[in-house]
Amino acid sequence: MNVPQAILLDIEGTTSSIAFVAEVLFPYARTHLRDFVAAHPDAVAPILAEVPGDDPLATLLQWIDEDRKATPLKTLQGMIWAQGYADGTLKGHVYPDTPEALRRWRGAGIPVHLYSSGSIAAQKLLFRNSEAGDLTPLLSGYFDTTSGPKREVESYATIAATLGLPPAVMLFVSDIRAETDAARTSGMDALLIARDGGGDVSSLAEVLP
Numbered sequence: 001m002n003v004p005q006a007i008l009l010d011i012e013g014t015t016s017s018i019a020f021v022a023e024v025l026f027p028y029a030r031t032h033l034r035d036f037v038a039a040h041p042d043a044v045a046p047i048l049a050e051v052p053g054d055d056p057l058a059t060l061l062q063w064i065d066e067d068r069k070a071t072p073l074k075t076l077q078g079m080i081w082a083q084g085y086a087d088g089t090l091k092g093h094v095y096p097d098t099p100e101a102l103r104r105w106r107g108a109g110i111p112v113h114l115y116s117s118g119s120i121a122a123q124k125l126l127f128r129n130s131e132a133g134d135l136t137p138l139l140s141g142y143f144d145t146t147s148g149p150k151r152e153v154e155s156y157a158t159i160a161a162t163l164g165l166p167p168a169v170m171l172f173v174s175d176i177r178a179e180t181d182a183a184r185t186s187g188m189d190a191l192l193i194a195r196d197g198g199g200d201v202s203s204l205a206e207v208l209p
């Protein structure tokens with residue numbers, strides 16, 4: 001593989017465990033959703049307006065259970081998680097190879113950007129309040145579903161254009177094959193990470209070691 005001019009990283013299953021997202025973050029948002037909405041009516045009004053149906057809260061709770069990557073849900077989850085990170089209830093999980101890789105790539109002069117279905121605010125919270133300390137100084141940018149869904153080719157073209165780079169000089173790493181397929185179709189290099197084996201790599205330590 002040629003050395004890329006930029007690296008794009010998925011979060012859940014790539015930098016951080018699926019269990020942390022599914023068993024810690026999502027339940028936290030589920031538990032605090034109703035109280036948060038009641039306490040912040042003005043802040044959440046524009047988000048609820050984007051949720052279809054007569055009972056937006058019921059729809060949002062259903063979306064959490066279905067792991068829907070809907071932008072209004074992701075925005076609201078990020079706002080709710082901010083409370084948990086602020087009071088110390090939440091600490092962002094990162095695999096040990098994540099900070100090591102971020103430092104290695106920074107040392108090699110390769111900027112690293114995140115691309116997650118989690119909102120940009122949520123991404124910053126996780127990496128600022130990670131178990132390995134504040135990792136945000138090692139990151140150069142953040143992309144979420146406002147750049148498009150992660151399984152669509154156009155989203156990767158949009159991100160590359162935003163960075164002013166041709167897709168061919170970028171490397172994307174994700175644990176979801178549909179995402180790496182979409183990135184490859186856009187022209188990016190892509191690696192499927194499977195921490196139990198069976199992917200292109202099993203940890204970020206194997207990516208541009």
Ligand SMILES: CSCCC(=O)C(=O)COP(=O)(O)O
Binds near residue numbers: 021116118122126
């Ligand atoms: C930013 S942490 C929360 C991650 C999240 O909400 C999510 O849906 C995970 O999606 P990813 O694209 O990182 O697999």
Ligand SMILES: [Mg+2]
Binds near residue numbers: 010013174
């Ligand atoms: Mg993922």
